[in-house]
Amino acid sequence: MNFSIYDFTEFIRSIHFWLTGIFSPALADVIGLAIIGVCFLLFVTLLGLSLVYIERKVAAFFQQRLGPMRVGFWGTAQTVADIIKLIFKEPLVTKNSDKFLFNLAAFIVLIAPFMVIGAVPFAKGLHALDFDIGLFYITAVSSIGVTGILLAGWSSNNKYSLIGAMRSGAQIVSYELSVVLSLLTIVVLTGSLRLSEIIASQSDGWWIFKGNIPAIIAFIIFIVASTAESNRGPFDLAEAESELTAGFHTEYSGIRFAFFFLAEYVNFFIIAAVGATVFFGGWMPLHIGNIEFFNNAMDVIPPVIWFFGKVAALLFLIMWFKWTFPRLRIDQLLTLEWKYLLPISIVNILLMSLVALNGWHL
Numbered sequence: 001m002n003f004s005i006y007d008f009t010e011f012i013r014s015i016h017f018w019l020t021g022i023f024s025p026a027l028a029d030v031i032g033l034a035i036i037g038v039c040f041l042l043f044v045t046l047l048g049l050s051l052v053y054i055e056r057k058v059a060a061f062f063q064q065r066l067g068p069m070r071v072g073f074w075g076t077a078q079t080v081a082d083i084i085k086l087i088f089k090e091p092l093v094t095k096n097s098d099k100f101l102f103n104l105a106a107f108i109v110l111i112a113p114f115m116v117i118g119a120v121p122f123a124k125g126l127h128a129l130d131f132d133i134g135l136f137y138i139t140a141v142s143s144i145g146v147t148g149i150l151l152a153g154w155s156s157n158n159k160y161s162l163i164g165a166m167r168s169g170a171q172i173v174s175y176e177l178s179v180v181l182s183l184l185t186i187v188v189l190t191g192s193l194r195l196s197e198i199i200a201s202q203s204d205g206w207w208i209f210k211g212n213i214p215a216i217i218a219f220i221i222f223i224v225a226s227t228a229e230s231n232r233g234p235f236d237l238a239e240a241e242s243e244l245t246a247g248f249h250t251e252y253s254g255i256r257f258a259f260f261f262l263a264e265y266v267n268f269f270i271i272a273a274v275g276a277t278v279f280f281g282g283w284m285p286l287h288i289g290n291i292e293f294f295n296n297a298m299d300v301i302p303p304v305i306w307f308f309g310k311v312a313a314l315l316f317l318i319m320w321f322k323w324t325f326p327r328l329r330i331d332q333l334l335t336l337e338w339k340y341l342l343p344i345s346i347v348n349i350l351l352m353s354l355v356a357l358n359g360w361h362l
Contacts, residue, residue, distance in 0.1 A: 005302040009125030036128050040117060047269055048262045052079045055319055062323040083258065091254035094157055101155035106256040108148030113266035115141045120273045121195050123283045123303040134195040135187065138274060139180050145263065146172045152260075153248040164247025167237045167330060171228060174337045175235075178225035181345035185218035185352045186211065186278050189361060195277055202281035205288070212361050214352040219279045221345055223318065226271040228333065230264065233322035237330050269311065272318065276310035283307040 015035075019028035053068070053076060060067030068075030093099055119134050121127040131137050146169055153165020187193060189211055190201045201207075207215050228235035249260045276282060283303035287295045328336070355361050 005304070007124045007303075012125055036118075040114065040128075044114065044117065044262070044266055048265045049079045049083065051265045051268060051315070052082075052261075054315075058316065058319045059323050062320070086258040087255055089254040091256050092251075094251050096157045097251065098155040098157070101151050102251075103256070105148045105152035105155060106252065106259040108151065109145050109263045110148075110259045110266075112142060112145035112148070113263055113270055115144075116270050117266065117273075119195065120270065121199060121277060121282055122307055126304070127196065130194065130196050133193045135183055135193045135198070135274075135278070138270070139176070139183065142267070142270065143172070143176060145267070149248050152252070156248075156251040158251050161248050161250045164250070168231055168248060171231065171235065171237060171333060174334060175225045175228040175341075178221050178337060178341040178345045179229055181342075181349055182218040182222040182225065183274070183278055185214060185345075185349045188349065188352045188356050189215075195282070198278060199282040199284050202284050203287065206279065206281040206284070206286070208279045210361055211352070212355050214348050214355055215279065215361075217344065217348045218352070219275070221341055221348070222275055222279070223314075223321070225337070225341055226275070227318055227321060228337070230267045230271060232264075232268065232318065234325040234327045235333055236327060237333055268315065268318070272311045272314035273307075275314050276307065280310045281306075282310075 016028070016032060019031055022028070023031060056075075056078070057067045068078035071078040071081045093102060116138050118128040119131060119138055121130070129137075149168045149172075150165050153161040153163075153168075156162070186198070186207050189207060190198045192198060192201075204210075208219055209215075211218075231237075249257060252260060283306050285295075285298035285301060285303070285306055287298060
């Protein structure tokens with residue numbers, strides 16, 4: 001079978017046939033799942049290393065400095081050096097902490113984004129899980145991470161960690177409402193929760209353009225609420241260094257601290273990936289009406305490039321957001337959600353229902 005950079009379906013199918021030709025069907029399925037798991041482990045590792053370095057450089061750019069420069073060319077090996085340091089550091093545990101829950105919390109925080117990333121469609125045919133409730137699965141499973149954060153804060157036996165965990169719990173539960181409603185606004189247009197169908201519905205134009213004004217409002221709410229839900233600045237009240245040292249992971253060190261750090265950046269990628277998929281067509285090229293020359297030129301670019309290009313643009317937007325605005329107070333943070341974003345989201349989904357019923361979208 002020929003491998004195509006535009007459609008991975010035949011490539012994935014050929015691997016499955018190759019495995020079933022050598023092993024029994026049950027063993028072939030197990031080996032296939034193991035291969036997928038290893039691929040995701042490598043991807044997440046490289047993703048974490050890359051995003052940490054990129055954000056350091058972006059932060060330096062906004063602050064008119066150079067960022068990491070000493071280790072490797074232009075500081076490219078700085079993140080690798082940091083990871084090596086964390087791996088060999090002694091993982092300390094405080095005397096009066098709940099040892100079992102203290103260790104478990106770091107794994108729960110990392111497991112949730114690993115489960116979510118399996119449902120992300122990277123390109124045509126390059127999709128580990130294509131549920132008929134894909135979008136619901138992503139929003140539901142991504143909420144598991146807050147359990148690990150609450151356990152980390154409580155089991156540390158540290159008042160700063162507990163306050164940070166409680167802040168994070170309130171923040172995630174609050175802003176998740178606006179995230180879900182903003183995504184449901186587009187589901188109203190597509191009529192499906194399956195991510196592949198949401199992408200297919202944007203073959204003649206991305207929803208951010210053809211979904212009328214409610215789609216633009218939903219995207220703005222999604223970006224703001226997702227940034228707050230992931231505890232990123234300017235909503236990083238759970239890790240407010242000037243108040244809580246490091247928040248819920250104050251007592252963590254070594255590889256366990258690295259787990260929290262990695263989970264934060266994987267969640268960061270997932271936010272951008274979901275936003276790119278739902279609002280910007282995922283791996284779908286940009287098509288404008290019946291302009292065949294332009295549409296054919298866009299089709300030449302491989303779907304993987306389209307997907308990661310859109311994700312990179314959204315990642316930069318969220319980084320820009322973080323390194324521009326000062327940190328909010330906890331009362332301002334909750335006021336923004338309950339008094340502004342949530343009511344706007346409810347009205348916006350009603351407006352989108354009218355747009356869909358009357359066919360006012362393009």
